[in-house]
Amino acid sequence: MNYQAVKSIYVSEMMRAIRTITQSLISPVLSTSLYFVVFGTAIGSRMDAIDGVEYGLFIVPGLIMLSVLAQSISNASFGIYFPKFTGSIYEIHTAPISAIEILIGYVGAAASKSMFIGIVTLITANLFVPLHIEHPIAMFSFLILTCVGFSLFGFIIGLWAKNFEQLSLIPLLVITPLVFLGGSFYSISMLPPFWQNVSFFNPVVYLVSGFRWSFFGVGDMPISTSLIAIAIFIGICAAIITWTFRTGYKIKE
Amino acid sequence: MLKISNLTKSYDNGFTALKNIDLEVKSGEIFALLGPNGAGKTTLISIICGLVNPTSGSVKVGGFDILSDYRKARSLIGLVPQEISLKPFLTVINSVKFTRGLFGKKPDLKLMEDILRKLSLWDKRDDRTMTLSGGMKRRLLIAKALYHEPRILFLDEPTAGVDVELRKDMWNLVAQLKADGVTIILTTHYIEEAEAIADRVGIIRDGELLMVEDKATLVERLGKRQLTVQLIEPLTQMPDYLQGLDLVLDAATGDLIYTYEADGKRTGIANLFSTLSENGIIIGDVQSSQSSLEDIMIDMLGDNV
Numbered sequence: 001m002n003y004q005a006v007k008s009i010y011v012s013e014m015m016r017a018i019r020t021i022t023q024s025l026i027s028p029v030l031s032t033s034l035y036f037v038v039f040g041t042a043i044g045s046r047m048d049a050i051d052g053v054e055y056g057l058f059i060v061p062g063l064i065m066l067s068v069l070a071q072s073i074s075n076a077s078f079g080i081y082f083p084k085f086t087g088s089i090y091e092i093h094t095a096p097i098s099a100i101e102i103l104i105g106y107v108g109a110a111a112s113k114s115m116f117i118g119i120v121t122l123i124t125a126n127l128f129v130p131l132h133i134e135h136p137i138a139m140f141s142f143l144i145l146t147c148v149g150f151s152l153f154g155f156i157i158g159l160w161a162k163n164f165e166q167l168s169l170i171p172l173l174v175i176t177p178l179v180f181l182g183g184s185f186y187s188i189s190m191l192p193p194f195w196q197n198v199s200f201f202n203p204v205v206y207l208v209s210g211f212r213w214s215f216f217g218v219g220d221m222p223i224s225t226s227l228i229a230i231a232i233f234i235g236i237c238a239a240i241i242t243w244t245f246r247t248g249y250k251i252k253e
Numbered sequence: 254m255l256k257i258s259n260l261t262k263s264y265d266n267g268f269t270a271l272k273n274i275d276l277e278v279k280s281g282e283i284f285a286l287l288g289p290n291g292a293g294k295t296t297l298i299s300i301i302c303g304l305v306n307p308t309s310g311s312v313k314v315g316g317f318d319i320l321s322d323y324r325k326a327r328s329l330i331g332l333v334p335q336e337i338s339l340k341p342f343l344t345v346i347n348s349v350k351f352t353r354g355l356f357g358k359k360p361d362l363k364l365m366e367d368i369l370r371k372l373s374l375w376d377k378r379d380d381r382t383m384t385l386s387g388g389m390k391r392r393l394l395i396a397k398a399l400y401h402e403p404r405i406l407f408l409d410e411p412t413a414g415v416d417v418e419l420r421k422d423m424w425n426l427v428a429q430l431k432a433d434g435v436t437i438i439l440t441t442h443y444i445e446e447a448e449a450i451a452d453r454v455g456i457i458r459d460g461e462l463l464m465v466e467d468k469a470t471l472v473e474r475l476g477k478r479q480l481t482v483q484l485i486e487p488l489t490q491m492p493d494y495l496q497g498l499d500l501v502l503d504a505a506t507g508d509l510i511y512t513y514e515a516d517g518k519r520t521g522i523a524n525l526f527s528t529l530s531e532n533g534i535i536i537g538d539v540q541s542s543q544s545s546l547e548d549i550m551i552d553m554l555g556d557n558v
Contacts, residue, residue, distance in 0.1 A: 002324070008354025012340075012347070019342065087338030091397070094302045094332050095355035096324040248306050 005097040009105025010112075013079050017113045024113070028067040028121045035063055036128040039185060050187045051218040056129045061212040062184025063125060065204070068118040068143065069150050069179055073171050076110035076154030081161050099245035107155050111147035118143050131215075138223070139214035145230050146207055152237035159244055178204045188220040203233050254280040254405055254436045255301070260310035262296055262460075270296040272460045274310070278438060278453075280404075283431055285447035285468075286440045288457035294440035295335060297457070298407050302332045314405060328356060331403030335410040335440075337390045341383035345374055345393055348382055349400045356401035368396050371426065388419050395426070406430060408439040412446060424450055480522065482509040482529070483538040494532055498525060 210226025487507020
């Protein structure tokens with residue numbers, strides 16, 4: 001294991017995050033605050049409690065997921081795409097470093113950064129609503145798994161993207177709808193039966209449900225189902241990346 | 254140090270960039286790969302360094318296969334790419350540290366200072382790479398490749414588009430590295446570069462290695478010599494008795510220019526001189542010159558050079 005190389009990639013990526021710390025922080029704090037003003041206070045005050053949880057509280061796990069998912073994907077995809085764009089990726093290819101080490105460096109850094117943003121979002125939410133986390137360890141575990149899973153997904157986008165348009169297209173066209181239709185702002189049980197069935201194909205539903213369970217002890221589905229779903233998601237992403245590195249597809253000529 | 258056997262690279266569209274390349278480069282040698290654009294120089298280097306997957310054949314660096322033993326092979330290799338490819342926001346120091354880290358080595362501040370000073374980058378060490386001039390960026394690419402202490406250094410068109418000063422610095426650096434026992438492989442368009450610094454030269458065209466020769470042997474084997482004979486009384490036209498010899502009359506100076514093979518055997522010079530002497534022509538001066546690698550390349554590759 002070339003630990004020094006992993007450290008080099010990780011540190012270099014984290015330095016990039018530190019350089020842009022202001023915009024990294026302002027964006028989630030501002031959007032979380034806006035969501036709370038609109039959904040939590042303005043609309044939420046007229047809504048009934050869902051599963052016994054007040055609406056302002058109910059949306060907290062979904063909001064955190066929203067920023068964590070977006071951050072994981074954008075950090076990881078940009079992290080690997082940018083060296084491809086500048087051509088400096090040659091350094092990675094010519095170094096005595098394995099695919100798994102490259103992955104740990106880039107995905108580890110992206111996941112760390114989005115984990116940090118997730119915690120900042122959590123703290124911001126706590127300013128608006130009094131939070132009580134029922135299963136803190138499960139909450140953190142879920143957060144870590146989500147950060148890693150979606151950073152892997154972002155890494156795939158970054159590896160495959162040919163230009164900046166493609167880099168922003170998948171998050172825009174796929175992730176945003178999945179997140180909004182993933183039960184961040186409502187319970188799946190509130191949907192008509194047809195749309196409930198459609199929702200079961202949305203991986204974000206399992207994430208938000210499991211994450212919500214760790215906060216309030218209630219979710220749309222059993223916690224074990226959520227865990228299996230995220231394990232499958234991570235497994236699929238890891239398999240795609242392994243295949244990509246093994247064949248050199250989109251990486252080498 | 255480098256052993257390439259039967260290396261072929263074909264692309265899905267049917268284009269074959271390299272055809273059955275066989276090449277060995279000894280430790281401490283400076284090898285220049287010459288050829289026109291699209292000949293396969295960069296593809297060859299890219300395969301050795303791990304940027305492009307070979308289709309068939311094998312490459313060993315320091316006895317280690319570049320695919321099955323890639324860690325050991327690559328840890329010996331330094332690459333200075335043709336294109337300027339740098340992360341724009343990193344400082345010079347962080348940029349070189351990053352590369353060394355990728356090679357599994359902890360920072361060596363003394364070595365870093367030494368390399369940056371040699372390449373006139375020390376004063377720019379805290380500048381972001383995007384603020385550097387083109388020449389400085391190229392120096393940085395070299396610094397990055399040297400800082401992880403490679404035993405074999407690949408320079409892909411190292412002096413393309415650089416100023417005279419940098420080119421001279423680069424040649425000096427190559428000489429120093431050679432003295433330290435580093436093997437150097439460079440591709441170049443500049444034939445005088447190969448001529449000035451290489452020990453051996455390979456000529457590649459359309460993915461085929463046409464020949465590999467000691468530089469001196471190549472020049473000697475293929476080169477022609479020219480003898481310029483200045484006369485006390487310049488000629489205005491070629492006399493009959495000189496017809497049939499391989500002679501040209503320089504219309505501007507009135508000198509005779511005699512071309513002969515450089516292999517040193519039966520040059521015909523003695524015959525030329527005695528003919529001139531018999532006809533009362535007095536020689537003022539003689540100059541001989543040997544054809545350069547460039548002339549040889551033009552001979553071999555035609556107008557593609």
